[in-house]
Amino acid sequence: MDAPVTNAAAPEALIRPGVVNASVYCKGAKVADIAIDDAGDWAKREDHVVWIGLFEPGVDLLERVGKQFALHPLAIEDAAKAHQFPKLEEFDDGLFIVARTAQMEDGRVTFGETHLFVGAGYVVSVRHGASQSYAQLRHRCEARAQRLSEGEDFIVYAILDFIVDNYFPVLDCINDQVDDIEDHVLTTTMGQEEIEQLYTLRRDLLRLRNAVVPLQDVCRRLERTDIVFIDPAMRPHFRDIRDHLRRAQERVDTLRETLAFAFEASLMNAQMQQTNISRRLAAWAAILAVPTAIAGIYGMNFEHMPELKWQYGYYAVLGVTFTICSILYWRFRRAGWL
Amino acid sequence: MDAPVTNAAAPEALIRPGVVNASVYCKGAKVADIAIDDAGDWAKREDHVVWIGLFEPGVDLLERVGKQFALHPLAIEDAAKAHQFPKLEEFDDGLFIVARTAQMEDGRVTFGETHLFVGAGYVVSVRHGASQSYAQLRHRCEARAQRLSEGEDFIVYAILDFIVDNYFPVLDCINDQVDDIEDHVLTTTMGQEEIEQLYTLRRDLLRLRNAVVPLQDVCRRLERTDIVFIDPAMRPHFRDIRDHLRRAQERVDTLRETLAFAFEASLMNAQMQQTNISRRLAAWAAILAVPTAIAGIYGMNFEHMPELKWQYGYYAVLGVTFTICSILYWRFRRAGWL
Amino acid sequence: MDAPVTNAAAPEALIRPGVVNASVYCKGAKVADIAIDDAGDWAKREDHVVWIGLFEPGVDLLERVGKQFALHPLAIEDAAKAHQFPKLEEFDDGLFIVARTAQMEDGRVTFGETHLFVGAGYVVSVRHGASQSYAQLRHRCEARAQRLSEGEDFIVYAILDFIVDNYFPVLDCINDQVDDIEDHVLTTTMGQEEIEQLYTLRRDLLRLRNAVVPLQDVCRRLERTDIVFIDPAMRPHFRDIRDHLRRAQERVDTLRETLAFAFEASLMNAQMQQTNISRRLAAWAAILAVPTAIAGIYGMNFEHMPELKWQYGYYAVLGVTFTICSILYWRFRRAGWL
Amino acid sequence: MDAPVTNAAAPEALIRPGVVNASVYCKGAKVADIAIDDAGDWAKREDHVVWIGLFEPGVDLLERVGKQFALHPLAIEDAAKAHQFPKLEEFDDGLFIVARTAQMEDGRVTFGETHLFVGAGYVVSVRHGASQSYAQLRHRCEARAQRLSEGEDFIVYAILDFIVDNYFPVLDCINDQVDDIEDHVLTTTMGQEEIEQLYTLRRDLLRLRNAVVPLQDVCRRLERTDIVFIDPAMRPHFRDIRDHLRRAQERVDTLRETLAFAFEASLMNAQMQQTNISRRLAAWAAILAVPTAIAGIYGMNFEHMPELKWQYGYYAVLGVTFTICSILYWRFRRAGWL
Amino acid sequence: MDAPVTNAAAPEALIRPGVVNASVYCKGAKVADIAIDDAGDWAKREDHVVWIGLFEPGVDLLERVGKQFALHPLAIEDAAKAHQFPKLEEFDDGLFIVARTAQMEDGRVTFGETHLFVGAGYVVSVRHGASQSYAQLRHRCEARAQRLSEGEDFIVYAILDFIVDNYFPVLDCINDQVDDIEDHVLTTTMGQEEIEQLYTLRRDLLRLRNAVVPLQDVCRRLERTDIVFIDPAMRPHFRDIRDHLRRAQERVDTLRETLAFAFEASLMNAQMQQTNISRRLAAWAAILAVPTAIAGIYGMNFEHMPELKWQYGYYAVLGVTFTICSILYWRFRRAGWL
Numbered sequence A, B, C, D, E: 001m002d003a004p005v006t007n008a009a010a011p012e013a014l015i016r017p018g019v020v021n022a023s024v025y026c027k028g029a030k031v032a033d034i035a036i037d038d039a040g041d042w043a044k045r046e047d048h049v050v051w052i053g054l055f056e057p058g059v060d061l062l063e064r065v066g067k068q069f070a071l072h073p074l075a076i077e078d079a080a081k082a083h084q085f086p087k088l089e090e091f092d093d094g095l096f097i098v099a100r101t102a103q104m105e106d107g108r109v110t111f112g113e114t115h116l117f118v119g120a121g122y123v124v125s126v127r128h129g130a131s132q133s134y135a136q137l138r139h140r141c142e143a144r145a146q147r148l149s150e151g152e153d154f155i156v157y158a159i160l161d162f163i164v165d166n167y168f169p170v171l172d173c174i175n176d177q178v179d180d181i182e183d184h185v186l187t188t189t190m191g192q193e194e195i196e197q198l199y200t201l202r203r204d205l206l207r208l209r210n211a212v213v214p215l216q217d218v219c220r221r222l223e224r225t226d227i228v229f230i231d232p233a234m235r236p237h238f239r240d241i242r243d244h245l246r247r248a249q250e251r252v253d254t255l256r257e258t259l260a261f262a263f264e265a266s267l268m269n270a271q272m273q274q275t276n277i278s279r280r281l282a283a284w285a286a287i288l289a290v291p292t293a294i295a296g297i298y299g300m301n302f303e304h305m306p307e308l309k310w311q312y313g314y315y316a317v318l319g320v321t322f323t324i325c326s327i328l329y330w331r332f333r334r335a336g337w338l
Ligand SMILES: [Mg+2]
Pocket: A253, A256, A257
């Protein structure tokens, strides 16, 4: 027997590595939950399509699945390890597709991977790392029997569409953070916290870009492939996904440029502030040098300093000092240094 | 019945979401204002072309229109949401075109979108967000019956041409602002306000670029398409639009580079000013250190300081101090520090 | 009748908008100066070629010319407005070419445009803005009857070659200015004037690049076109122009990079100078703090300060102060701070 | 006779330039260790494949090997010198492949090169500089007779796969160092040591990129070549290597961008710190100017300064000074300057 | 008669503009030194190949040579002027090749140009500016009769190979200088001299890149051309040159990036140093403000300052001042400011 088939309604946290779901469909209706070792036979029956969902499967399990559908050893090797590049590989009798997933988790972007094996009569999806379970998606498909009856190509479309749709909430969230940083950067100086946030956003956008860009090539090849189990009527759907990916890429690129602008604006602001402080420092140093110099002079101990003996010398000196300082203050003020 | 058909002469502000106009033309002359649900039949009549203008329509309305012309569900889905990438999609019996619009509103650039469904006998335009109503354009077309008689392809050309022509006043306006910033940057330092303006201009130019660049690809494909309702004689017109787009792109790119130059020049200016202030500060500190040091020395309370007893010691010290300060001042002046 | 046909020998300043010259040539020899409204007939005669030169013509004149050679309305529209992108457009029976011109005027680069209509039996050149008159070029062609006898394609070559040759004096002039800036930047700091000059040079180079790069594509297409009035023997000539354009582009790009290097070197120099000034300021502040502190101490009014009563206390303090300052001076000197 | 054939089990350090190993295989089993001068004859026997491993061979040895398999003189010339560009060259009857190797040695990345001559019946590998010996790989291949029986193409695959697999530990190590730098940069300022480390990492990543990028092209050509000794069934294996190279390149690029981000963040941090220090300096200068100025005033020697005679004048002045300083301190504190 | 045919053994300095050498070869052996005006006839004899070497020839000489081999006027025009872009031009019956040369002269990189006319039975090389004479190369070729017997294509290969081989000593020299700068930049600050050197290196690398990159295209076309006098067996040789060019380009690019890194590291270092100086300045200002402030207070002339009358007041004040300064010093030290 197989790894436990978890109930689709079960909380995410309970999903354990292994087989999440394995069912066979005919004309859009679920025929049965099946065992992995019968999957090959079911797949060969006319109008039947097997859909197996795995979550971080071990090599053993993958090899059992591989034996059912004669999967290529190199593709199995890839599927056993995460950290693949998004790609579509054609083998003699099937496709191997890798896509990267992204989602928000506690306010941070987390990334995962989904691998798909597709051939005549079967789709095997393999999830790695953070990504929403496809149980929910499976239910939605099962509810739309007419579309599900289109078979393997529809299931591939549904999964890729689901992955790409999930990029957008992530983009919205990053967008909000970038807007916040923009407001900050143009009014106050960046603190260490903002630098750190800006830094994190740039890394996330880079990773998102690395998910979005190569997946467009996957879709382009799905649009053009002449593999028998991809119905030409499905092409506009793959084109639609690619279009959404282009839009996602545009948003990523725009956000990247916006962060670059914000960084430069912030650097300019910081330089400006530095200049302002230097100016103020210089102005106050000049103003305060006046009493110091004058008081120094009248603090000298010469015997013959007639001013010291004047009745109002002290007041005169105070007055002159104050006047000079006031003039300086007023001139610095006018020049915008104070 | 339909959403209210607003009068073309009505003020912009009154335009409500829904059908703005729905008419049928034959040989360049308007035959009738029609109801949406009759549009399909009218479109099938020989030499008749239906032109429907929608503004931010709901999904219901779009599906009613879609049923008339057998529009593809994916295209309807796109048209219901704004925020599409500029593109041209070919379906079995029609085209779906997305273009971004830009215009000035209270001195700020605002962006909108226009979607076009085109097929044998019909053009449906869908406006989203800020963009000028096409009522004015429709009147101009109706006044040139000979050209309007060319049918669907002419209407598509007229709308795209109108959209592209509207980019140029926006570019002129941004151009003026960039010229202002240039003048500022090369004579004074940038304040926070200028940084903010520069920042806004860069974002607007980026968005404008994102409107202009992909639309060139749309025009290129309209030039080369062999769809039956695009007359080859129309090709030079689409090439002309593309040429205007290339010119717009060149201007956007030039303005972007100009802003980058201005930013760098400004940074250099700021650095230079910082250096000037530091120099001045250093020069005055040196000059003012002289009386302070000398006065300090003669302020000491030693019993045996012969100078203190000289009749003219005080005046000598003042004179020496003044002389040293003058020499320093003169040397700093000569060195360009003051 | 036509706009006044100005004499080719007349000074530039006298050239007024309109027809500058309209002649017909046969086997390299001028047959007659002709009226615009006869041009179409002349063009149709075997072995005859009409060459019309216009300067900033009005729409009326262009339409009259257009009627003679059945020019496309879109091309006429372009030729009436300057500010076109360099391009070659093929119409059914003719070519429309746009090139940008550049020349020095009072030490500043000025830009203009030349549009060419070419078809079987005619060449129409339209000049806009600053550019040298083609009268001189026409005389040179007339003097080389054998080459002029090659017809329309030779005239197009001669004009494009003339335009491209004129880029080089402009490049030489910019080159000299860049060399000047280089010398400056590596020895002294940049003043506001140099920043402004650097800024202007960058803009001019950008505009020059925008003239040179797209014109290469025009030449490439002239090399490969199979239009009947472009003789294959002419191809090496268009390739030669393109080669000169590649060389011009290389020079523009090199100058652009050189300015970027110069800017960075200057920024580095400025930073270095700022550091030097800060160091000096710090060193002098330290040295001058010594007499201030010591004099302060002996300026205190304590009753019991034995040093104050020593016979040579004053001289000892002066000596100690001078010694400490000298040591500090010497150490700062050795460390390169002074 | 030949250079000494070192035992595969011998420690790395003992490997001397020359022939490391020369064996012939048939149907996956080792037939014999052979002399170089017999290699050509063995290679011609059906189903036999000769695998020769050389380490930094002299020109003589290479020419002897070259004579056996009729290798092209230009390829032999390349193989005698290291410092080749990764490439695949097709000759009439064989391939010449250059790949760059990378590995960690004492915490530093070291680079080497491997050249492969491949033809019908033979594979010659030439190692230069730092790289792991292929003795280990040879043993692993010999243990998998079935795969080794696939012949020349499998050996090429095995060597390239080994080289590419060895990039990843290097990437992991650089990754760790980049993570360390990141942590540093966002919390403290960069010291000279960090700048040096960042500098070294950038150079290593650049060299790694120069190894990884052109090797993709080699694999792409191996996938598509129609050379007789490359079995089409081998193509997915070369595609797999290319896929790993794409992944390696993505990691290199991401690390490069991360370092660029880190550098910019660090520059921003440094600027911020400079501003903070200037602010503090200015604030303390202002606070300390108060007692200096006041004490200067009451240190003047005027005869008529009534305050000097007040019983509590001294305490009042101390109190006022302290109060002003406290107020200033509190205001600077509130403004975030202290 | 011709310009003087200088003896190949003559010192470089004596080479005067004009014909350097003109010989005819048959089956690899030199047949005769010939006069320019007989060259065309010799070239037509079967198995004979004429090799003419010119150095900065005048237009007259070039035209005489051109008449012998029916060279295209545009190519002659190019060859008369240096400053051409590296290129290969195919004419009806010959090739025109331009390559840029580089070599070290007194520790500075100097650039020159070589133009080649090649056709059936002849090779004409034209040297401009700094480049090693081909006399040495000619001797080497004459010594290898078998290879020289391959004819025109071998001579072209030999010259291009010679040019490309000469790039590498230049690269080695620049490499050494970049290494020097690296060592400097990471340990001390850049002085004006280093900035100037860095600047010069960047320009030289840019010029070298402009020599190396377009020459690859020339080689690629020589590999693929189907011109009759280029033997297909020669293709691997042109590929080998291109491979060396790729390697040269990689080195240029790496050196360019290294200089960019070095520049950035240096800027960071400079910023760091500025911060360090500011910190020190601030710290010493704070420490020295203590005695100044305290001495100022006890220098006031109040009648009632009890401390002034204490027996040990002076010593107490000195002690307190010293203690506070020591504490400050120690805290600044611990914080890394001193
Ligand atoms: Mg970008």
